[in-house]
Amino acid sequence: MLAEAASFDVLIVGAGPVGLTLALDLASRGIDVAILERRPAGEPPSVKCNHVSARSMEIFRRLKVSQDLRNAGLPEDYPNDVSYRTTTLGIEIARIKIPARKYRYSDKSGPDGWWPTPEPPHRINQIFLEPILFQRAASTDGITIFSETTYSEFREDQSGITAFATSLSGDERQFRAKFLVGCDGGSSVVRKQIGATFKGDPVVQRVQSTYIEAPDLIGRMTVPPAWAMFSLNPRRSGNVYAIDGKERWLVHNYLKPDETDFDSVDRHASIRRILGVGPDFQYTVLKKEDWIGRRLVADRFRQGRAFICGDAGHIWVPYAGYGMNAGIADAENLAWLLAAHLKGWASDAILDAYEAERMPITAQVSYFAMNHAHAMFEQRSAVPDDIEASGQRGDQLREALGKAAYELNVQQYCCAGLNFGYFYANSPIIAYDGATAPEYTMGSFTPSTVPGARLPHFWLSEGESVYDRLGPYYTLLRSDPKVEVTPLLKSAEAHNVPLALLDIGEPSELDYKLIVVRSDRHVAWRSNTSPADSSGLIRTLAAST
Incomplete structure (x- = not known):
């Protein structure tokens, strides 16, 4: 019917x-x-x-x-850290410090505590x-x-x-x-x-992933728990994510290149090697979540x-x-x-x-992710056989691997470039001025007002985020009230293009007196004076001929 x-x-x-x-x-x-x-x-x-x-x-x-x-x-005080260990219950070799959500707005000490945003990651x-x-x-x-x-x-x-x-x-x-x-x-x-x-790469990585319930796991840890706990050892490397911060966990078993069949790899033996537990440890499989990483x-x-x-x-x-x-x-x-x-x-x-x-x-992000996957595979494949050895030799190996793991992965979990660095280079509705936007990496970026880039964040004098004051479509930021903008505003009104005026102080983050920013926080135009052709700019913003 x-x-x-x-x-x-x-x-x-x-x-x-x-x-x-x-x-x-x-x-x-x-x-x-x-x-x-x-x-x-x-x-x-x-x-x-x-x-x-x-x-x-x-x-x-x-x-x-x-x-x-x-x-x-996660519970408000559960550490959001990323921990690298020989096994989940083994020796910790590195830790990327990320505040628990209770302290997320106030703790500025970690590798993403400096980020220019009103909303840190969660x-x-x-x-x-x-x-x-x-x-x-x-x-x-x-x-x-x-x-x-x-x-x-x-x-x-x-x-x-x-x-x-x-x-x-x-x-x-x-x-x-x-x-x-x-x-x-x-x-x-x-x-x-x-x-x-x-188009791209159909298989970058295979991961045997298992959602488990293990109430006793957290109590057996010899170091504080973390949001993500990577196991690096020559037997079986993997990762454990805390789901509820109490008893539910997601265990990723990174399969080796010759392990192309998920069912051919002993799931439970792999989980125990990653966790670092014996056959007496009890857990319940809630769901199998196997996946293939692609680009x-x-x-x-x-x-x-x-x-x-x-x-x-x-x-x-x-x-x-x-x-x-x-x-x-x-x-x-x-x-x-x-x-x-x-x-x-x-x-x-x-x-x-x-x-x-x-x-x-x-397309850019897909390459960042794929290249990082390859780098992580190389690191897992090179774990020394005696990484868990006691004494000076073991200490030296763990220190070296811990440093390498931190440097490789802090850019993944504290990825400033992917958050703030990307820019739109060939948009039909952005008025480019010939300037080139700064390059960025996964972990680093340079704030910029180049058209197409993300408007650098700053706090207004009232303690309000500039992002909270942006209009629903376009906003004209003016840092010098002496700059005349009436023709531009009248042109926007004549074309029915919503352009809100926001007068601000003179924050050091902005290097131009006039900036038109979109509601998605990307710069559409900038200048120190009103445009010579206000109507032309408005037609560009509205994609009108």
Whole structure:
């Protein structure tokens, strides 16, 4: 039986973190959204991502959900450190200090304590994160969630898209929308339907991953627990993530190159070697979460009125939550562009900016992740046979390996470059001025106001983050009130382009008196004087000819 088509501005396929973020962002801009999700409402997700980046937390701050997320996850005083040991219960050789969430805003001593952001990163597993986003979306005006509904296909015409789906009861449903966004994961149906193809490296790493319950593990540790505990020994190297900080853990067993069959590797023997326990240690397997790390990026993110976000457009080795966090950045980018067009002040050409901006960034991040995976493999493969030896020889080996592990991995877990350094170099809606944005690495970056870069963060004199004062689309920051901006503001008004004026002091972070910044915190234009052609600048920002 075919139900009558329901109509929305935007139809999202998939209610994971990326789809939910996209829906919340669109709804905050007055856009009517529907989400199709095959799982029952409230069904917990897999134990996947363990980390929300600072950039993602900035997004959640703008959506007024950051504090709810900050209050969830590990116990407030549980160390968020990354610890390197011979085994989970063995000798610690290095520790990357990361504050517990109770001290996250106040503790500036660690390798990411200096970060220029109002929202530091947050260690929280997806099983806690996603339900908070789901409940917020379900209670938000303008968002309708169709759970237990399996999307099948779409058809596009001149005025919109008709999508087809089937409910759990077998009823066929039609949905009408102006735009469709596939946030439906690595096996995305929408990706295939827009003719996009994954390109890259199909196998970078194989990981036998097991979600376990082991109430006695924390009490047996000879050193303080940590959020992530890497075991480095010649028998079996792996990693243990704390899920609830009490008894639930995710154990990653990094398979060797010749171990291509997950089932051929003794799961329980590997877990015991990683933990450093004997056959008497009791634990319960809650779920098998085996995965293959890949480096794949779609060759297109859009066809007509249909888009893809998150894992639907890119998948790679999921270090430090890069995959989910990149998807959340996709969602923020696409949300304001869709809203700008749907609100009528930007032409449909503004939608070209999504692929032009996000595709190069995801390709860059995919290489960062893959190269780091290779470097970690080399380090695991070179663990000395006598790393656990007592005496001076063992101490020297552990000191050397600990130093190397710290230097390699602090850039992964305290990745300032990936958070703050990337920039949009070839966008149709950014007014470039010929300056080159600073290069960045995984762990380092240089703050910059070069158009396309992230606006350097600073605190206003009232103790408020400048990001909290940005408008929903464009904001003109003025550090010198004597600079005349009336023609620019009048031009924006004449073109119906929302451009809010924010007068600030003269913070050292800004090297120009006038900066136009987008709601996603990327610089769109800068100058020390008003533009000679205000109308031309506004047309660029609105993608109008």
